[in-house]
Amino acid sequence: MSRLDSMLRRLTAQRDGLNWAAEQIAELDGDVLDMGLGNGRTYDHLREILPDRRIWVMDRVLQCHPSCVPPEQDFLQGEAEPMLERLAQGGPRIALAHYDFGMGIKEEDVSEAARLSPLIARVMKPGGLLISGQPLVGFEQIPGPDTIAPDRYLFYRA
Template identity: 40%
Template structure:
């Protein structure tokens, strides 16, 4: 039987949570804020708040329409299109990030592919050495080496990279 859209959604969301939970362990020894690209309903943002209560979490979103208790304050919300907010973001967030998570997918696969190809290079300077970069799209193939996924996440469902640490 072919997976329904519901099956695909559930698989993607379970993969997202597994990858975020694994990333929390991977970055536990390093400092730096968390970047969330795509607030949506704010569900993932809420999970990030649970995982990282002591870190600044900066959210990038064009159309803010989340659950009211899942909208960051103005300091932590970079409101606008990624192509306007990402390039100058380092000055705003103050330090490169320990974790960058992008949940940017839409029903328009051509638009998603174009955005994913743009985002990786645009995010390069925002990732601290050793940072984890996670996304529902292959944003980092040309920028960072892949990081092994959690055992229960199938390849291609979620994408995890690690910015090379400087020694």
């Protein structure tokens, strides 16, 4: 598979997974967390499909497209551990989390996801959903939408 086809497959899976998850949490109160703002595509999509939810955004630096800059009070800038600790101080509030941290080195990305999983668990509401391109630990893995290959995106319930 070409890198272009692989990218299209990943972005389609991401979009389909987010749309599916938004429907799944319709009856669950809580905020949304986008871990890894990047250029802001995912955040922008979350704003569109969940307009009535507060969306927390976390990243080391703010370098997204100008149209995708989150409100200052919702942007947690810095390393993941202290930002998750800060968010956890308010108690479990996240109904939907999207995990998109990583450097593109599979072994390191998997290790980081495993290391951050207990901190992520502290911010998740019981029954909340997590969507991730990396395996997370300590959550119940669930099937996502049928349109997504099981190895492309992972779905979890807190």
